[in-house]
Every structure is written in C-alpha cells, then in structure tokens.
Amino acid sequence: MDSHVLQDFQSELTCSICMNYFLEPVTIDCGHSSCRPCLFLCWEEAQTPMCCPECKEIVENSDFRTSIMLKKLASLARQATPPSDPRSGEQLCRTHGEKKWLFCEVDKSLLCSLCSDSPEHAVHSYSPVAWAAEEYREKLLKKMDPLWQMTQDMQDNLNEEINKCQSFVDYVVLRKNMIQVQYHMMHKFHVEEERFQLETLEREAQEIFQQLRDSEIRMAQHRERLKEMYRELTDMCHKPDMELLQEPRSCCITFLDMEKPKPVNPELSSLYITGILDMLNKFRVNSGTIQGWANCYMSLSHEDRNKIFGDDGGTKDPQTVESYVMWSADGFTSGRHYWEVDVGNTSNWILGVCKDFMTSDTFDSEKAFLLFSLKKNNHYRIFTNSPPLIQYVQKPEGRVGVFLDYDNEMLSFYDVYRCSLIYSFSLPFLTSPLNPFLFLGSP
Numbered sequence: 352m353d354s355h356v357l358q359d360f361q362s363e364l365t366c367s368i369c370m371n372y373f374l375e376p377v378t379i380d381c382g383h384s385s386c387r388p389c390l391f392l393c394w395e396e397a398q399t400p401m402c403c404p405e406c407k408e409i410v411e412n413s414d415f416r417t418s419i420m421l422k423k424l425a426s427l428a429r430q431a432t433p434p435s436d437p438r439s440g441e442q443l444c445r446t447h448g449e450k451k452w453l454f455c456e457v458d459k460s461l462l463c464s465l466c467s468d469s470p471e472h473a474v475h476s477y478s479p480v481a482w483a484a485e486e487y488r489e490k491l492l493k494k495m496d497p498l499w500q501m502t503q504d505m506q507d508n509l510n511e512e513i514n515k516c517q518s519f520v521d522y523v524v525l526r527k528n529m530i531q532v533q534y535h536m537m538h539k540f541h542v543e544e545e546r547f548q549l550e551t552l553e554r555e556a557q558e559i560f561q562q563l564r565d566s567e568i569r570m571a572q573h574r575e576r577l578k579e580m581y582r583e584l585t586d587m588c589h590k591p592d593m594e595l596l597q598e599p600r601s602c603c604i605t606f607l608d609m610e611k612p613k614p615v616n617p618e619l620s621s622l623y624i625t626g627i628l629d630m631l632n633k634f635r636v637n638s639g640t641i642q643g644w645a646n647c648y649m650s651l652s653h654e655d656r657n658k659i660f661g662d663d664g665g666t667k668d669p670q671t672v673e674s675y676v677m678w679s680a681d682g683f684t685s686g687r688h689y690w691e692v693d694v695g696n697t698s699n700w701i702l703g704v705c706k707d708f709m710t711s712d713t714f715d716s717e718k719a720f721l722l723f724s725l726k727k728n729n730h731y732r733i734f735t736n737s738p739p740l741i742q743y744v745q746k747p748e749g750r751v752g753v754f755l756d757y758d759n760e761m762l763s764f765y766d767v768y769r770c771s772l773i774y775s776f777s778l779p780f781l782t783s784p785l786n787p788f789l790f791l792g793s794p
Contacts, residue, residue, distance in 0.1 A: 354618045355634065360428075361428060361432075361765075364425045365422065366384075366385050366386045366423055367383070367385060367404055367405050368385055368386065368389035368390065368393055368404050369386060369389045369585075369589060370424040371386075371589045372426075372428055372429045373385075373386055373397065373413060373421055373422060373425035374386040374387070374388060374425075374488065374492060374585070374588050375387040375388065375417050375591070376417065376421040376422055376425060377390065377415035377416065377418060377493050378418050378421075379403050379410055379415070379596050380381055380408075380411065380412065381403045381405075381406050382412065383403050383404075383405045383408075384418060385404060386420060386585075387415065387417065388446060388492075388495060388499075388581070388584075388588075390404070390620060392578075392581070392582060392585065395578065401413060413780045418586075421534070426485050429481070429485070430481035430482065430485060437664075442461055443462035443463075443595060444462075444466060445662075446466065447463050447466065449463035449464060450463060451480075452460045452465050452479060452480055453466075453477045453478065453480065454465075454478055454479070454480050454484075454596055455467075455475050455476075455477045455481035456474065456475065456476045456478065456483070456612050458475070459476040459597075461480065461593065461596070461597075462477060465594055468502065480592050480593065480596065481592055482588065482772070484534060484592035484595050484596055484643075485593075485595060485758075487595060487596060488588050488595070491584050491587060492588065494544060495581060495584050495585070497737075498577060498580060498581050498584070499581055499627065501577050502577040502578050502581060504576060504610075505570055505573055505574035506574055508570055508612075508614060508625070509567065509570045509571055510569045511614070512563065512566055512570055512614060512615070512705065512785040513567060514616075515563060515614075515617070516560070516563045516564065516567060518741065519556075519560060519563060519617050519691065519743060520560065520684075521561065522741070522743055523552070523556040523560075525740075526619070526743075527549060527784035529774065529775045530545065530548055530549060530552065530772070531545075531549075531745055531776060532598065532775060533624070533763070534773055536560065536756075536759075536761070539556060540541065541624075541625055541626070543625070546623045546626055547605075549622075551620065552619060555619050555620060556619070559615070559617045559618075559619070559743075562615045562617070563615050564614065564725070565567050566613075566614060566615045570612050570614075572729060573609070573611070575611050577609075578611070597705060617743045617756075618743055618744065618745060618746070619743050619744050620672070620744075621744050621745045621747075621766050621769045621771035621772075621773075622770060622771055623769060623770045624771060624772060625770075625771055627763075627765065627772075628682040628767065628770055631689045631752060631754050631765070633689075633690065634686075634687040634688055634754065635688040635690065635691075636689065636690040636691045641779050643702040675684060676726070677788075677789045677790075677791075679787040679788075680785050681783055681786075682783075682784025682786040683704075683755060683757055683784060683785050683786075684757065684784050684785075685757050685758060686757055686758065687754070687755065687756045687757070687758070688754070688757070689751070689752060689753065689754045689755075690752070690787065691751065691752045691767055692749050692750065692751050692752055692753065692779070692789055693749060694724065694749070694750070694751055694791070696748070697724075697791050697792060698724065698725075698726035698731070698792065699724060699725055699726060699792030700723075700724045700789075700791050700792060701721050701722070701723050701724075701788070701789070701790040701791060702722055702751060702753060702764075702787075702788065702789045702790070703719060703720050703721035703722055703762065703764075703787075703788055704719065704720055704721075704731070704753075704755060704762060704785040704786060704787055704788060705718055705719035705720075705721075705785070705786055705788045706719070706783045706785060707719040707786070708785075717737075719736065719737075719788060720735075720736070720737055720762050720776045720778060721736050721737075721788065722734075722735055722742075722764045722774060722783075723735065723736070724746065727752075731746040733746055733747075733773070735776070736773055737776070742773060742774055744766075744773060745766070747766040747767070747768065747769070747770070747773060748766075748768050749767060749768045750767035750768065751764060751765065751766065751767065751773070751790050752764065752766075752767050753787070755785060757778075760777060760778040760779065760780075760781055761775060761776065761777065762775070762776040762778055762779065763775040763776070
C-alpha cells in the first residue's frame with residue numbers, strides 16, 4: 352500500500368484528542384469521531400458547553416453509541432502497527448533466541464514458539480500478544496463505563512450538598528427570626544430561656560454547617576479520586592502491548608472497594624419551651640368541634656395526590672381505607688384557636704388550615720397553609736408550603752398542636768411531646784374563613 356494512503360488510513364483511525372488509535376470510538380453529530388473516554392475527560396476539564404474538539408460545533412446530544420466498525424478497524428490497525436517505543440519492542444527469549452510473540456493466559460507471561468511447546472506450558476492456553484492486549488483493553492473499557500457513571504453520580508450528590516448547604520444557612524436565619532417572634536408573642540417571658548435557645552441553635556447550626564462543608568469536601572475528593580482512576584485506566588489502555596499485559600491488575604477492581612461518602616442529614620434539636628402548652632390550652636377548640644370533622648371527607652385530585660405524596664388513594668369514607676382527608680365545616684374568622692392532632696405511627700400526613708374550602712370540590716394547595724410529613728426511602732422529611740420550605744427539625748411523635756391567631760395573622764405548629772416549636776406561618780391579608788384541615792396517609 353502506498354505510504355501516503357497508509358498514513359491517511361491511519362489518520363482516520365486516530366483520535367484528535369489523544370492522537371492514538373481509537374478506544375471505544377463515538378461519532379458526534381457533526382461527523383467527527385473521538386475516543387469516548389477522551390471526549391468525556393475533555394468536556395469535564397473544559398467546564399464549557401460541550402462541543403466538537405475539532406470543529407467546535409456545539410453538541411446537543413451526548414448519548415452516543417460506540418461505532419463498531421471504527422472500533423474494529425482501530426483494533427486491527429493497532430495490532431498491525433509495529434511498536435514505535437524501543438522499550439516496548441520485540442522481546443527475545445533468552446533460552447531460544449526467538450521473538451516472544453505469544454501470551455500465556457495461565458501465568459501471564461510472554462513466550463516464544465518453542466517455549467509454548469515445552470512441558471511447562473504445553474497444557475496452557477495462549478494467544479498472540481496483540482490479540483491478548485486487545486482483549487485486555489476491552490476488559491478495561493467495560494470497567495470504565497460504571498466508573499464514569501459513578502463519577503457523574505458523585506457530581507450530582509456534590510451539587511445537592513452545595514445547594515443544601517446554602518438552604519441550611521438561609522433556614523438558620525429564618526429559624527432565629529421564628530424563635531424571636533415566638534418569645535415576643537409570649538410577652539418576652541423567659542428571656543433567659545430564649546437566650547439559651549438562640550445560643551444552642553447557633554452552636555448546633557455551626558456544627559451541622561461544618562458537617563455539611565466536610566461532607567461537601569469528602570464528596571468532591573471522592574469524585575476526584577474516581578476521575579483520576581478513570582484517567583489512569585485510559586492511559587493504561589494506550590500503553591504498548593508488552594507493557595500493558597505486564598501491568599499489575601489490582602487497579603482494575605480498586606474503585607469497586609471504595610466507600611461512597613454518605614450525605615449529611617441536617618437536624619436541629621427541638622428545644623423545650625417552658626409553659627407553651629399551658630398557654631396554648633387556654634385557646635383549645637372544644638372536642639365536639641373536632642369530632643364534627645368526621646362528617647366531612649374529600650378525595651384528593653390525582654394531580655394533588657401526586658404533587659404531595661405520589662399517592663393513588665382517596666375516598667369519601669375514611670373508615671374503609673388507611674388514607675383519608677378531613678376538615679372542619681366551620682371556618683374561623685377571628686380570635687385564637689388551638690387544637691391537637693394525633694398522627695400516631697403514620698408516616699405521611701398533612702395538617703393546617705385552608706381558605707374557601709367549601710366553595711370547591713377539589714383541593715387547592717395554594718389556598719392553604721400546611722405542615723407536611725413525608726417518608727421516603729426510610730427517611731422522614733418535614734416541610735411546609737407558602738413558601739415551600741424543608742424543616743430541619745426532629746419529626747414530631749404522637750400529637751401535633753396547631754395554633755391559629757387569626758387577628759395577628761399567625762399560624763404555628765408544635766411538637767406536643769417535646770413541647771417545642773416546629774414552624775410559624777405569617778398569614779397575610781386574611782379576608783376569608785380558615786378551615787382546619789387534616790390528611791392522614793398509610794403508616
């Protein structure tokens with residue numbers, strides 16, 4: 352074959368990034384091809400929109416399939432090309448003086464033809480060095496796909512931890528304001544206790560914030576280790592056949608034994624508020640009113656069930672199923688009102704107040720002020736709406752207290768067992784009745 356034609360042929364099978372024959376070649380929409388590992392690492396390091404390394408055209412879709420034909424041709428070209436590195440040149444057998452061109456699969460050694468016929472290797476399986484090297488490269492490439500996916504998953508976890516860190520900082524500021532408002536509402540009673548709670552919150556917040564930052568660093572370091580291992584495997588694949596086959600194999604399984612960093616679950620202590628239940632019980636709604644809720648049930652619309660819990664339940668008779676909705680037919684238009692709800696062992700529940708409830712046969716969460724409990728993957732999460740906000744406090748056990756101060760436009764939730772505050776709403780511009788609302792899901 353003409354040397355210029357051969358060079359052109361070899362050039363078409365060469366990655367423009369690593370300048371080696373293709374490994375797992377993929378073709379971009381623009382028509383140019385590169386090694387999949389090289390392309391991923393190139394985009395990862397660039398920190399810019401994905402584009403073709405040759406023509407710089409922006410890449411919209413990164414879900415590439417391996418070009419089987421290019422892969423086979425590159426493999427053949429690699430096997431047919433003589434080694435250019437003197438160190439990886441042909442090795443001669445010291446015993447027979449012949450070229451070692453066979454690779455023993457049993458003891459992982461290089462053999463000449465005469466060595467392969469010796470009694471020591473006669474029953475062993477062996478193959479040409481170039482073929483054995485290609486087979487080993489293929490094994491390495493198969494290990495690299497899950498390794499890269501782990502790297503990307505760790506990036507997602509890292510992003511979540513960074514967002515959680517900022518959310519937690521904002522939440523701590525908000526919670527400080529809630530505690531201050533709560534104590535001012537109690538006529539500045541127990542000033543020393545208020546100071547203690549704020550100091551405790553500040554100390555716990557600093558500790559948890561540091562845990563979040565440490566977790567963020569651990570995840571970033573773990574991701575870098577995964578990426579470095581991926582890069583090492585890529586470099587190993589490009590090594591000459593002789594050097595590749597004699598490399599230690601332990602690095603191929605190291606990443607499987609690496610322990611994945613666990614995310615931090617920030618949770619502040621639910622501190623006891625002296626005398627809070629005694630004060631709230633002065634405004635307790637009579638039990639007859641609460642029992643009257645049993646006359647009112649509602650099925651959540653499919654959209655609202657999915658939005659809140661992803662639940663397909665719903666009925667107009669709570670006695671026949673585990674999940675149901677109840678509300679008070681009589682709304683509050685003034686004054687202060689307190690009631691308690693026993694959530695028991697139920698994992699998923701909603702309670703609070705809603706506006707204009709009887710004017711519609713569907714549930715509108717935008718017209719409600721609610722506290723939610725949701726269990727997902729054996730993890731509890733407490734959050735509120737208007738605006739949506741995660742509550743970084745302990746999950747209440749048993750009874751939850753609800754206190755509505757209509758005149759001062761405040762709604763508060765309390766952990767009755769711990770005598771502590773969960774959350775306080777500000778209810779702006781109240782002009783309509785507020786109806787107590789309760790949803791109890793399955794345990």
